[in-house]
Amino acid sequence: MRPKELVPDVQSPYFCSLMANDHQRLQAIISHCKEYGFIFPSSEIYDGLSAVYDYGQYGSELKKNIRDYWWKHMTQLQDNIVGIDAAIFMHPTTWKASGHVDNFSDPMIDNKDSQKRYRVDHLIEGFADELEASGRKSEADALLAEMDKLLAASDFEGLKKLIEEKNIKCSVGGTANWSEVRQFNLMFSTQLGSVSEEASEIYLRPETAQGIFVNFLNVQKTGRLKIPFGIAQTGKAFRNEIVARQFIFRMREFEQMEMQFFIRPGTQKQWYEHWKEARMNWHLSLGISPDKFRFHDHVKLAHYADAACDIEYAFPMGFREVEGIHSRTDFDLKNHQEYSKKKLTYFDTELNQHYIPYVVETSIGLDRTILMVLSEAYLEEDLSTADKKDSRVVLKFPPKLAPIKLAILPLVKKDGLPEIAKEILASCRSRFRCFYEEKDTIGKRYRRMDAIGTPFSVTVDYQSAQDQTVTIRYRDSMKQERIPIDAIREIVEKQIL
Numbered sequence: 048m049r050p051k052e053l054v055p056d057v058q059s060p061y062f063c064s065l066m067a068n069d070h071q072r073l074q075a076i077i078s079h080c081k082e083y084g085f086i087f088p089s090s091e092i093y094d095g096l097s098a099v100y101d102y103g104q105y106g107s108e109l110k111k112n113i114r115d116y117w118w119k120h121m122t123q124l125q126d127n128i129v130g131i132d133a134a135i136f137m138h139p140t141t142w143k144a145s146g147h148v149d150n151f152s153d154p155m156i157d158n159k160d161s162q163k164r165y166r167v168d169h170l171i172e173g174f175a176d177e178l179e180a181s182g183r184k185s186e187a188d189a190l191l192a193e194m195d196k197l198l199a200a201s202d203f204e205g206l207k208k209l210i211e212e213k214n215i216k217c218s219v220g221g222t223a224n225w226s227e228v229r230q231f232n233l234m235f236s237t238q239l240g241s242v243s244e245e246a247s248e249i250y251l252r253p254e255t256a257q258g259i260f261v262n263f264l265n266v267q268k269t270g271r272l273k274i275p276f277g278i279a280q281t282g283k284a285f286r287n288e289i290v291a292r293q294f295i296f297r298m299r300e301f302e303q304m305e306m307q308f309f310i311r312p313g314t315q316k317q318w319y320e321h322w323k324e325a326r327m328n329w330h331l332s333l334g335i336s337p338d339k340f341r342f343h344d345h346v347k348l349a350h351y352a353d354a355a356c357d358i359e360y361a362f363p364m365g366f367r368e369v370e371g372i373h374s375r376t377d378f379d380l381k382n383h384q385e386y387s388k389k390k391l392t393y394f395d396t397e398l399n400q401h402y403i404p405y406v407v408e409t410s411i412g413l414d415r416t417i418l419m420v421l422s423e424a425y426l427e428e429d430l431s432t433a434d435k436k437d438s439r440v441v442l443k444f445p446p447k448l449a450p451i452k453l454a455i456l457p458l459v460k461k462d463g464l465p466e467i468a469k470e471i472l473a474s475c476r477s478r479f480r481c482f483y484e485e486k487d488t489i490g491k492r493y494r495r496m497d498a499i500g501t502p503f504s505v506t507v508d509y510q511s512a513q514d515q516t517v518t519i520r521y522r523d524s525m526k527q528e529r530i531p532i533d534a535i536r537e538i539v540e541k542q543i544l
């Protein structure tokens with residue numbers, strides 16, 4: 048069972064009535080991402096694949112920049128954290144030991160008329176959102192508190208009774224004809240080896256963490272690491288999500304950035320607090336206002352945790368989890384030791400003692416972080432003056448995350464201006480991502496750069512040939528100034544470190 052998340056279904060009538068403007072904002076971001084080469088529905092020519100997305104030319108750069116920023120903070124800037132890259136496929140017993148075969152499931156309920164399946168918590172939360180939107184907040188709070196209690200007790204009969212008592216209806220069929228509540232495992236499985244050979248069922252990993260646990264001693268010994276130390280990893284994870292909507296917020300194939308911090312038993316409380324603070328500071332370092340974040344303590348703990356919370360961000364659809372911080376005790380290592388029959392203890396030379404380390408985990412979804420960064424950056428600005436109507440859509444990414452850092456734009460395609468612009472390109476492109484363009488008016492080119500979030504554009508004009516200067520235009524203020532060509536690299540690099 049996964050911890051509780053407040054995720055209403057954006058397509059449900061509850062959601063639409065709740066926050067039409069924010070829904071429109073999410074839709075505007077989705078359209079913008081498609082129009083400007085950030086994110087496309089997967090295999091779109093075949094009408095797409097539900098809850099699977101492809102990152103385009105700018106989306107993949109943005110994704111890489113966010114991943115690199117996380118990696119740098121979690122490895123390079125730490126004294127005692129190293130990174131690994133484990134395989135997606137793992138021995139099937141891994142998932143038995145980790146508890147995922149038996150426990151990685153959500154309570155689901157089917158509507159017998161429409162055949163639509165819901166995660167029980169999403170169904171109830173959607174209804175609670177509707178109550179709140181119609182001014183019945185205390186009733187909504189009481190309903191959520193009751194749901195939390197029943198979920199914590201795994202009381203499926205009670206959950207069904209609650210849904211029936213409240214007369215919660217299916218958003219598709221409009222009826223309240225519900226099945227029993229059942230658990231539904233979220234792991235994808237496939238066969239290893241060809242069918243004619245002896246096939247064995249394996250799983251696509253539902254979290255990257257287990258690749259770290261099974262390599263814990265390999266890394267500790269070869270890296271001569273002393274507790275406390277951490278192992279970080281980024282990579283794909285797969286979950287057969289039932290309610291997989293809300294764009295890249297909840298996908299079936301997604302990417303995680305996880306770090307397991309190995310500690311002495313008994314120190315988990317202190318490290319849990321440490322990582323809560325450190326991870327919140329990382330989010331704030333993206334320039335996002337603190338009031339857009341909050342902690343949400345888990346009521347129902349995952350099968351491996353003795354304390355857990357989410358960092359929630361105010362997405363256009365409301366506060367939602369972007370990262371989890373979990374005190375995982377020695378649950379994983381102890382179980383891997385038991386199932387593998389290999390000793391996974393650490394010898395602590397200071398205590399002169401062997402023990403299985405405890406673990407505090409930080410686990411953030413890369414795709415959710417991208418949606419968070421996009422939600423912050425996306426702005427529709429009215430630039431109208433008394434004589435002229437005007438507007439622009441701009442992505443105000445922090446420069447360090449922007450897909451393209453510098454646009455180099457010759458004013459015209461002749462008279463030696465492209466040559467000067469290409470010299471600038473040659474001197475900058477090995478340091479950061481540049482974009483060269485000579486088509487269209489300069490105004491149109493600026494707007495295109497705003498739309499993909501390029502923080503700096505330089506225009507090469509006739510004066511450039513005479514005095515080796517260019518006009519630099521700043522995306523956010525749209526201010527322009529004359530600077531020497533020699534200064535371009537430093538101005539950009541100062542902002543992207």
Ligand code: GAP
Pocket residue numbers: 049253254255256286288295296297298299301302303305368369370371408410411412413414415
């Ligand atoms: N190893 C712990 C773990 O996997 P989790 O809370 O299930 O914990 C961690 O997932 C993070 O992964 C979440 O905070 C979220 O950002 C991301 N995540 C989980 N499921 C996701 C999905 N279906 N689509 C996109 N991101 C997801």
